Amino acid sequence: MNKTAAITEQTRQLEIAALAITGIGKFIFMDWLDLKFLYISVTILFWVSYIFFRYKQNKAIVQYWGLNTIRFKESFLELLPIAVLLVVSFIIVGEYMETNVLSWHIIPILLLYPLWGIVQQFIMIGILASNLRDMQSVQLPTYIIIILTALVFGAIHYPFIVLIIGTFFLALVYTTLFFKDRNLIVMGIYHGWLGAFFYYTIMGQDVFADVFSKLL
Numbered sequence: 001m002n003k004t005a006a007i008t009e010q011t012r013q014l015e016i017a018a019l020a021i022t023g024i025g026k027f028i029f030m031d032w033l034d035l036k037f038l039y040i041s042v043t044i045l046f047w048v049s050y051i052f053f054r055y056k057q058n059k060a061i062v063q064y065w066g067l068n069t070i071r072f073k074e075s076f077l078e079l080l081p082i083a084v085l086l087v088v089s090f091i092i093v094g095e096y097m098e099t100n101v102l103s104w105h106i107i108p109i110l111l112l113y114p115l116w117g118i119v120q121q122f123i124m125i126g127i128l129a130s131n132l133r134d135m136q137s138v139q140l141p142t143y144i145i146i147i148l149t150a151l152v153f154g155a156i157h158y159p160f161i162v163l164i165i166g167t168f169f170l171a172l173v174y175t176t177l178f179f180k181d182r183n184l185i186v187m188g189i190y191h192g193w194l195g196a197f198f199y200y201t202i203m204g205q206d207v208f209a210d211v212f213s214k215l216l
Contacts, residue, residue, distance in 0.1 A: 006058045012131040019127050022047075023156050031159075036210065044119050051122070065126040066184030075183040082173075083190050087197045094201030102200050105208035109196045113207075117195060118188025124153045124171060125178045125187070133179070146175045162202060170194070 022043055029039035054061045062068050094100035129149040132138055140148075154168030174187045199205045 006060070007064075007134070009136055012135050015127050016131055018050075019123055022123060023152075026156060027158075040116055044115060047119050047122060065122065065130070066178060066182070067122065067126070068183070068185075070183065071181060072183045072186055075177070075186040076189075078177075078182070079186060079190050083194060086194055090194075090197045090201040094204070097202070097204075099204030100201050101204050101206050103206070105206050106196055106200050109200075109207050110193055112192075113196050114189040114192030117190070117192030118185055120153075121174060121184055121188040121191055124149055125175055126184055128152060129175050129178065142179060146172060146179070149175045160203070163198075166198060166202075 025039060025043070029035045051062075051065075051067065063070065091100065091102070094102075129145055132140060132145045132148065133142065150168045150171035153171035154164040157163040157167050170191070174191070178184060178187065196207065199207045
């Protein structure tokens with residue numbers, strides 16, 4: 001059975017609608033109301049619950065989304081040199097720009113942020129890119145879908161121009177690799193790690209303090 005056959009057109013449309021609501025919620029709760037921890041927690045809970053719900057209906061869905069161990073090692077090693085190069089570049093640029101605020105605070109972020117990274121990659125690639133590729137009502141070339149996904153991922157990081165540019169190019173690479181049967185979990189992990197270093201070096205932002213200081 002085709003692994004996409006069990007996904008109806010209506011389900012794909014509802015998933016994209018849920019993605020749109022999630023994106024709008026980011027601007028309301030994170031950017032406007034400054035409720036970062038609440039928004040991230042609720043978003044993770046919702047989408048992880050949805051993954052389990054769909055898994056109960058169709059166990060093959062996790063393979064379709066790339067949420068399994070298939071090609072995990074290959075994908076991890078393939079992206080490792082790029083990740084190391086980027087982290088070193090972030091630190092060097094951060095030192096030059098005097099925005100480097102690296103401290104022990106990054107350790108819990110490196111442990112926790114990959115979960116948020118996996119959810120983000122799932123939303124952008126597993127939901128948006130995959131549905132645009134496989135919806136019967138949408139007939140777009142693969143390269144257009146990759147660019148559209150990257151544009152949406154970049155736009156969601158508005159108003160931070162550096163983040164918009166960085167996430168745009170990151171999404172170009174990740175979506176391209178995903179369409180070549182790479183592992184989505186690996187991409188989410190690297191997204192979390194790279195994002196953590198990006199905030200602490202280029203952005204000069206202590207994410208741990210920003211998110212958790214209000215709770216302590």
